[in-house]
Amino acid sequence: MGLRFRNLNPIYRACIARLSSSSQNRTTAKKSLNLYPKESIFIFSENPAFRIPRREHFGHSHHDHDHHHHLSQDLKEEGENIFRLGLAADIGLATGKAFTGYVSGSTAIIADAAHSISDVVLSGIALLSFRLAKAPRDKEHPYGHGKFETLGALGISCMLLGTAGGIAWHAVDILMGVFSSGPEMVSHAVAHEHVHSHGHGGHHHGIDMEHPILALNMTILSICVKEGLYWITKRAGEKQGSGLMKANAWHHRADAISSVVALIGVGGSILGVKFLDPLAGLLVSGMILKAGAETGYQSILELVDAAIPAQHLDPIKQTILQVDGVKGCHRLRGRRAGSYLYLDVHIEVDPFSSVSAAHNIGENVRKRIHKSHPTVAEIFIHIDPAMSCLSPSTTDQQEDSWSEDKEHGSIASAEDNNIEGIVSDIISSNFPQISVERVTRHMFQGKIVLQIEVSMPPEIQIRDAMEIAKQAEREVLKAVSSVIHVGIQLRLGQPFSHISHG
Ligand SMILES: [Zn+2]
Ligand SMILES: [Zn+2]
Ligand SMILES: [Zn+2]
Incomplete structure (x- = not known):
């Protein structure tokens, strides 16, 4: 497991470097480079997905899934x-x-x-x-x-x-x-x-x-x-x-x-x-x-569902930002129905966290809001990867943009949908020593970062394995244009599926 942790951070750093070099504002990009990797080390060691005890199930069964709430x-x-x-x-x-x-x-x-x-x-x-x-x-x-x-x-x-x-x-x-x-x-x-x-x-x-x-x-x-x-x-x-x-x-x-x-x-x-x-x-x-x-x-x-005045929404925004794991929030909007308030909001979480961990952060946000704002009847939470550190120029647009397409950037093309299959084909045909166990894709504004978990024969030297991995990364990068970074990680411990199926 330790190897996996250490491998994630270089991917993150490399991807930030690539994305920021393509953004126009050089000075702010440098600032984010200094800031974020330090923070991300902290996040990964704290990431709840990695701390779940072996025989427990992921996700919904272990928390009070309270989507229903009524005025106290x-x-x-x-x-x-x-x-x-x-x-x-x-x-x-x-x-x-x-x-x-x-x-x-x-x-x-x-x-x-x-x-x-x-x-x-x-x-x-x-x-x-x-x-x-x-x-x-x-x-x-x-x-x-x-x-x-x-x-x-x-x-x-x-x-x-x-x-x-x-x-x-x-x-x-x-x-x-x-x-x-x-x-x-x-x-x-x-x-x-x-x-x-x-x-x-x-x-x-x-x-x-x-x-x-x-x-x-x-x-x-x-x-x-x-x-x-x-x-x-x-x-x-x-x-x-x-x-x-x-x-x-x-x-x-x-x-x-x-x-x-x-x-x-x-x-x-x-x-x-x-x-x-x-x-x-x-x-x-x-x-x-x-x-x-x-x-x-x-x-x-x-x-007619007019906007809720800012002085009523600001305290709620503060509550959201205080929840652990929330890196930012935008598009907080509300509708009033009698004494009830119906809200929806986009929260930004660590882009490399798992779906279950991100969902858990969302549920914590929901619980915290219901606790400190009893007039809120329902809140719909949309989870966004935190992008503000990557390209500062888009955050201002995000704040003002109310149309869905504009905010969430380009959507991956049809070819990208089978990226896992393409990657498996490339690796199995060129590198017989590697067997692909799992391909995880991360998406950043239409650009893809791939995290490939592989296993190799136990006789192989680590030095050789690293060399092979480097070549394989290069091959995958060449083959798929929308991929901006590939990280190959050697699987040593038990795969996740052993945990999720008990
Ligand atoms: Zn009267
Ligand atoms: Zn959003
Ligand atoms: Zn849920």
């Missing part, structure tokens, strides 16, 4: 509880208002109860879409149900826009009345028919002047409950990154501040300041309009 249960529970709290509060308010309205006979309170019932329906829809979004993926929705949450958020945003429009309409209506009619009449109208059309379904917020104390208490209670719900829901929404929660929080606040407007209107009419109510109405309408537009805009961005 705590966050889900917390989110559901917030929606349940909102629903319970709305039911409580609706019942309380209906009861006091019925007892007092106040039509304004009954109208307000009707609005609270529509809130119950909306809160129910929000809770349902949140729960639906958290359902595990199935055959019909293999990417999960996260976008249901986005749809719910979009629905609530539309409702907020409608509410804002309704309040604005009402305010403008009163203002027109103020300008067109006499002061006495307006004051009368404001005091006795003070109703706020509340966007969803045209429900009314109003203060009944015949039962001032009861109506006032009910309104103040409603404002406090709704404003409290706004803060609780908003905090949780920001923590979970859920657009639905943020939109729902704003629905609570819209209810609270439209009741405040009703109070201001009553206060204004008592004081005789008739501009107070419509002005407050316009202000509140602007606030709700802004909130509805923001949450609606975010939902639409989410639905």
